[in-house]
Amino acid sequence: MAVSEMAGEAGVSSSGFKITPAAVAPSKKKRNLPGMPDPEAEVIALSPRTLLATNRFVCEICNKGFQRDQNLQLHRRGHNLPWKLRQRTTKEVRKRVYVCPEPSCVHHNPTRALGDLTGIKKHFCRKHGEKKWKCERCSKKYAVQSDWKAHMKTCGTREYKCDCGTLFSRRDSFITHRAFCDALAEESARSQTLPISPEGNPNVKAVVASPPPPPLTPSTTVVSPALSIQSSELPDNPIGLSPPTPATTCLTTSTTISTTCASSNTSSSCTVFASIFAPSTTTQISQLPQTSASSYSNNVSSLARPHSSTTHPTIAGLEPTSLSLSTSLYLSLNNGSSLFPTPENQDSRHYAPSPQPAAMSATALLQKAAQMGAAASNAPLLCGFGLTTSSSSSAAQKSQIKPESGAAVAAGLGLGLSSVENSGLTDYLVMGPSPTFGNPPMTRDLLGLSIGGGSGGSTGRLSALLNSFGGSGFDVTASPTSYGGGPPERKPNGPTLL
Amino acid sequence: MKTELRASTTTSLSLQNHNLFTSPQGSLAGALKGCLGSLDGACIEKLLLHCASALESNDITLAQQVMWVLNNVASSLGDPNQRLTSWFLRALISRASRVCPTALNLNGNGFVQRRLMSVTELAEYVDLIPWHRFGYSASNSAIFKAIEGFSKVHILDFSITHCMQWPTLIDALAKRPEGPPSLRITVPSFRPQVPPLLNVSCEEVGLRLGNFSKFRQVPFEFNVIGNSSSSSSSSTSSTSETTIMSEESSSLFPFEVLLSQLNPSSLNLQEDEALVINFQNWLRYLCDEPNVEIYEGASLRDTFLNTIKSLNPRVVVVVDEDSDLSASSLTSRITTCFNYLWIPFDALETFLAKDSPHRIEFEADIGHKIENIIGFEGFQRIERLESGLMLSQRMKNAGFFSIPFGEDTVGEVKALLDEHASGWGMKREEDNNMLVLTWKGHNSVFATAWVPTNGGSLED
Numbered sequence: 001m002a003v004s005e006m007a008g009e010a011g012v013s014s015s016g017f018k019i020t021p022a023a024v025a026p027s028k029k030k031r032n033l034p035g036m037p038d039p040e041a042e043v044i045a046l047s048p049r050t051l052l053a054t055n056r057f058v059c060e061i062c063n064k065g066f067q068r069d070q071n072l073q074l075h076r077r078g079h080n081l082p083w084k085l086r087q088r089t090t091k092e093v094r095k096r097v098y099v100c101p102e103p104s105c106v107h108h109n110p111t112r113a114l115g116d117l118t119g120i121k122k123h124f125c126r127k128h129g130e131k132k133w134k135c136e137r138c139s140k141k142y143a144v145q146s147d148w149k150a151h152m153k154t155c156g157t158r159e160y161k162c163d164c165g166t167l168f169s170r171r172d173s174f175i176t177h178r179a180f181c182d183a184l185a186e187e188s189a190r191s192q193t194l195p196i197s198p199e200g201n202p203n204v205k206a207v208v209a210s211p212p213p214p215p216l217t218p219s220t221t222v223v224s225p226a227l228s229i230q231s232s233e234l235p236d237n238p239i240g241l242s243p244p245t246p247a248t249t250c251l252t253t254s255t256t257i258s259t260t261c262a263s264s265n266t267s268s269s270c271t272v273f274a275s276i277f278a279p280s281t282t283t284q285i286s287q288l289p290q291t292s293a294s295s296y297s298n299n300v301s302s303l304a305r306p307h308s309s310t311t312h313p314t315i316a317g318l319e320p321t322s323l324s325l326s327t328s329l330y331l332s333l334n335n336g337s338s339l340f341p342t343p344e345n346q347d348s349r350h351y352a353p354s355p356q357p358a359a360m361s362a363t364a365l366l367q368k369a370a371q372m373g374a375a376a377s378n379a380p381l382l383c384g385f386g387l388t389t390s391s392s393s394s395a396a397q398k399s400q401i402k403p404e405s406g407a408a409v410a411a412g413l414g415l416g417l418s419s420v421e422n423s424g425l426t427d428y429l430v431m432g433p434s435p436t437f438g439n440p441p442m443t444r445d446l447l448g449l450s451i452g453g454g455s456g457g458s459t460g461r462l463s464a465l466l467n468s469f470g471g472s473g474f475d476v477t478a479s480p481t482s483y484g485g486g487p488p489e490r491k492p493n494g495p496t497l498l
Numbered sequence: 499m500k501t502e503l504r505a506s507t508t509t510s511l512s513l514q515n516h517n518l519f520t521s522p523q524g525s526l527a528g529a530l531k532g533c534l535g536s537l538d539g540a541c542i543e544k545l546l547l548h549c550a551s552a553l554e555s556n557d558i559t560l561a562q563q564v565m566w567v568l569n570n571v572a573s574s575l576g577d578p579n580q581r582l583t584s585w586f587l588r589a590l591i592s593r594a595s596r597v598c599p600t601a602l603n604l605n606g607n608g609f610v611q612r613r614l615m616s617v618t619e620l621a622e623y624v625d626l627i628p629w630h631r632f633g634y635s636a637s638n639s640a641i642f643k644a645i646e647g648f649s650k651v652h653i654l655d656f657s658i659t660h661c662m663q664w665p666t667l668i669d670a671l672a673k674r675p676e677g678p679p680s681l682r683i684t685v686p687s688f689r690p691q692v693p694p695l696l697n698v699s700c701e702e703v704g705l706r707l708g709n710f711s712k713f714r715q716v717p718f719e720f721n722v723i724g725n726s727s728s729s730s731s732s733s734t735s736s737t738s739e740t741t742i743m744s745e746e747s748s749s750l751f752p753f754e755v756l757l758s759q760l761n762p763s764s765l766n767l768q769e770d771e772a773l774v775i776n777f778q779n780w781l782r783y784l785c786d787e788p789n790v791e792i793y794e795g796a797s798l799r800d801t802f803l804n805t806i807k808s809l810n811p812r813v814v815v816v817v818d819e820d821s822d823l824s825a826s827s828l829t830s831r832i833t834t835c836f837n838y839l840w841i842p843f844d845a846l847e848t849f850l851a852k853d854s855p856h857r858i859e860f861e862a863d864i865g866h867k868i869e870n871i872i873g874f875e876g877f878q879r880i881e882r883l884e885s886g887l888m889l890s891q892r893m894k895n896a897g898f899f900s901i902p903f904g905e906d907t908v909g910e911v912k913a914l915l916d917e918h919a920s921g922w923g924m925k926r927e928e929d930n931n932m933l934v935l936t937w938k939g940h941n942s943v944f945a946t947a948w949v950p951t952n953g954g955s956l957e958d
Contacts, residue, residue, distance in 0.1 A: 170625070
């Protein structure tokens, strides 16, 4: 009888279960601790498939699934099928406990079995199952739907509110914010002469009665002037820094990195910022040279450095070099991107970048590289590193670029950040002659090829590279990756073509 | 960490110059061997290594070639692999630009400055992911326990996150059953110029902490040491300066200046005070190379720790990232760095959108670190991180022994992690009494607590 009941409950798969008596220390009849079952209980081991099955009872007419046999029987009444509701038998039903099928689990041991079927199901899902339910607010994931529901009840409801109006769902972030919030500073400034009331509990959910503090003049956010400068998508410069002082240039340089998001996403917000902070521009700029040169030099024992005392000479010294770096690089930029409004670079067309890396297979990239390399005359790459660029065209372009030197520097040292959305350094890396690196000063083009199969070594490199791809193109696609647990999953050695 | 590929139809190579297929071997081919069909994390790593070794052997052409390929993989708005690659590529280019011995090497400072945040922005930043908060929580809990029974506490705070750690401790102290102790926090005036950067001075930060403490009725004092001008300034009398991080100490050896101030008189140590030392992402900036002239063969880092020990602190908490990133070999650093820093990138990926400004900023800060680790050498390479294991050994060598974190600490940290995305976990390393924050099982940040071996008054 017991066996048949089991079979019925097991539904589709009745394999992988056994019934063994649990053998534990004697216990009382009252409720036991979880995982310490009644010694008289019947231990049932269900298979994972059984545990995870949801609607195991299926109507034969309409294939509707039910979690419980009782519900299926009631449903069958509607089809005028014979139905039978099992009544609870009068005789004492032997208590059943369930073990977890996962061998490594502590509850796999019959002495640690769990008391009810729902419990073991939930346990199995939670611990060993896939977390399919996700909270949208905080991205926590759950395997059991009821857990998820329970979480959704509390997520976002327990909130802490700062005087400044910001809401927090976590207490520690609330406390930290509150400690540094301007609202508190304002309040304490106002109540300097008055004793503070002993209500020291920051845990108030209600809004404190004090009026919201006036927005502090953001005089210390120095970044904003730079936004307008370096985001060259703006056709005009509202701040009016068009003749960029060296300090400004370096200001641009120095604050470029930060504003990736701003410039690549919303140039409009840059404008807003610019107009707001226009008055404070000049004062802020003067402060910056101090910082812009200091990122690594400060904590460097720089006895050998001549510029230790004042920073301005550093800036001045830095600037021309960076300009030449940037301009020369800019010359060789394959900037089909919108970074610079007037890219009159003769090479730009040749080096028009692929719009997205995804669109190009690696083999195609190399082909293109070969073609570009063949066509390029003397695009100076790494000669941008302060080296000789004797071609007149580059000189002409240098002067041409001057007005946008800020942006160019940004490109140079900001490493193509700003509005190059998809390829990080598209504008940047174009191959060309690099005489000063000790190589023979012959004209090399992309990937070291010259037209008509020049030097063997560099040619060999490209060909070997192409060979290595074996003729099967592959794509470098930007698609979301899923991370496994450990390094082996992370770095497969074999091909993973989808 | 693999870039999943969409298989395209096999394209025949229609090259113009078929005579290119001459010699079979080439270094770039070697770089790409084993990358058949997939440009995944392993392949990118190999490419990075090849680029680095090409730079080291001055094979600029190969370096260019590899960079070119990498450039087409990299994308600051792509998947974590691509984003990480873009920062590595930057670092390599930065390094390459210094390979050439020209006037560009003025001060070796090629890197652009990070944005300056306001204090509230920084508060938000440190709570983006539990990366920092984990350390705060574990440390504060250990500190709280260690100062039990004391009515005066002095915290010597060496950290790069500008006192973001302390509000929660102040809050906990305020609720102490026996009443809060009086709290004194001392910070060095010098701070490595690494992100996150604030737009206010440390005195201003201290002022705000003072406000908060007053609000919570915890007696509080804030000091700054290491200034050549003033050795200390209390919060009540400090003027709030809005100049940016002006550590213009007269000496050019800021850590050495700091070291010289680590004595009872400069610090104004009191007998009845519990002295707490807090190292949060800090020790890595102390040079770990043995220095014969100054420190008799020891490194600055060891000397610093010895000095700390001589102050007889009640507890020393050390939190840092769990990876060895200070090998002298560049290729080894690249490998380790690449295999470690995917962790925060991955965490951010599961949690924030591709164009989220917070995410980009956080990643940029990591990029800053990458640039220093990969792009610089010698004294300019200030990021010399060592793993929890190595650091623990160093602490032991300096005469400390580790104390375990209590169950309530563990519980607190677990509760903290429960409130974040489900990939975050925690594990305890029993032998070192370390708590380690894990992401998908990988070690990210470690936290440890130490007492000096002799006179360590924690054992009763």
